[in-house]
């Protein structure tokens with residue numbers, strides 16, 4: 181009855197003047213008009229609340245508003261807001277609407293374990309997001325970490341995992357020796373015998389980028405921390421990474437924002453894509469040129485390019501290069517910078533004392549620690565410190581998103597295949613039902629961990645698409661801290677205004693960034709033994725001069 185009235189009222193032929201329609205409308209009773217208007221509003225609200233996937237029956241939903249869903253409430257602080265909802269409603273897992281997309285958030289250690297680990301074969305794919313996949317990635321393709329699961333992704337992930345497994349990582353340690361030595365040498369020099377406080381960020385950017393470039397292309401960027409190409413790559417990769425962030429790009433969720441006259445992001449994304457293409461092509465051309473001349477250094481892409489049996493096509497090789505350049509460039513420095521910031525704080529002095537004693541117990545001889553850390557990981561306290569740094573700063577607070585390829589059961593609810601999941605890794609790593617005093621920085625919590633005894637934290641994500649660079653990341657963090665702690669006493673900066681913010685969310689200079697970008701701060705270095713340090717640096721120089 182109402183359908184017919186609506187249909188009749190909308191049946192206005194093109195050539196009928198609007199006044200005729202108006203007069204038809206005026207003939208309707210006030211009740212019918214109100215009914216019609218309410219119905220239209222109802223339909224519009226329905227349309228404005230529509231999501232790519234229907235509401236999941238039985239799974240709690242956070243109420244939102246039309247068009248935006250929960251985006252306005254989440255603001256620029258997705259991890260903390262979602263974590264607070266989980267606590268307020270006592271729902272570890274809930275569904276949300278971000279614009280027109282239905283997203284499930286998991287917010288506790290155990291709920292993440294359930295979906296990401298227990299059901300890892302179901303939670304193996306990744307969603308595509310408009311800005312990154314349709315604008316930024318049109319030239320170089322997707323990284324491994326942004327690829328939906330298919331045969332090609334499987335091949336690329338396997339190639340990267342083989343290139344980054346334990347024995348492979350061990351073979352890269354001479355490069356870690358070199359980059360770590362260069363970083364410490366420059367910090368030592370720039371701190372002018374401990375008289376000048378240092379902002380550590382650029383030293384660790386160079387450390388991470390050069391390690392990635394050496395592993396992937398067999399090249400490194402020589403020169404100081406302000407070298408132009410180094411700064412360009414670090415800056416562009418950071419901006420591109422934010423185009424991937426699940427909290428930075430509303431146009432991923434609200435299609436109307438993609439219109440050219442509304443979206444600035446598309447223009448920016450295209451510009452950054454072009455800047456990135458330029459250096460990626462330069463690096464690849466340099467490697468190909470060296471291979472042609474027979475002067476190339478062993479590296480991941482070189483091995484693939486030279487292998488006639490390699491089953492990877494050009495696009496896949498590009499994807500691996502892209503992954504290798506981008507994957508460690510923010511994550512490794514984020515941990516090193518904030519870890520150092522903590523050690524420099526008044527609270528960090530006790531931890532340094534303990535760490536130094538533990539290192540000296542294992543390596544009492546002068547210079548032993550500096551060299552042996554390249555071959556072995558024998559100081560449990562530094563291994564525990566590495567884990568605690570990764571947990572405490574969880575530098576990708578909302579982990580890279582996942583899509584399920586099979587139904588998953590959760591507390592009697594069937595979550596259908598094709599659902600999109602965000603791991604609130606920050607909330608899970610601060611879950612007080614799993615971690616004792618989670619807001620306290622305590623390496624001791626990991627001291628009695630057995631190897632392989634489950635996921636210690638979600639800093640590297642978890643399950644079937646967990647970080648494939650975790651062995652390398654661990655070895656890098658372990659080596660840097662073991663060496664820094666034997667070289668220096670790390671002390672608070674003389675000016676209190678330059679002390680770091682240690683809160684894992686507040687320390688981030690771009691709240692909507694995918695990966696934590698530490699706010700600037702400074703630390704002081706007191707050299708433990710000048711003569712010894714200079715000798716260790718010289719020995720590293722000697723060991724790595726052929727690289």
Ligand code: HEM
Pocket residue numbers: 324325326327337340344392503504507508511512515575576579580581638639640641642643644645646647648649650652653654
């Ligand atoms: C401390 C340093 C690092 C941290 C904290 C980190 C963190 C992460 C996280 C949270 C993920 C998402 C995992 C998931 O969805 O469960 C990831 C994925 C990934 N990471 Fe790392 N990462 C680090 C270093 C590296 C390095 C050095 C490389 C390679 C050189 C690397 C390569 C990758 C790749 C290829 C993926 C995608 C895996 C996939 O989608 O199958 N990461 N990383």
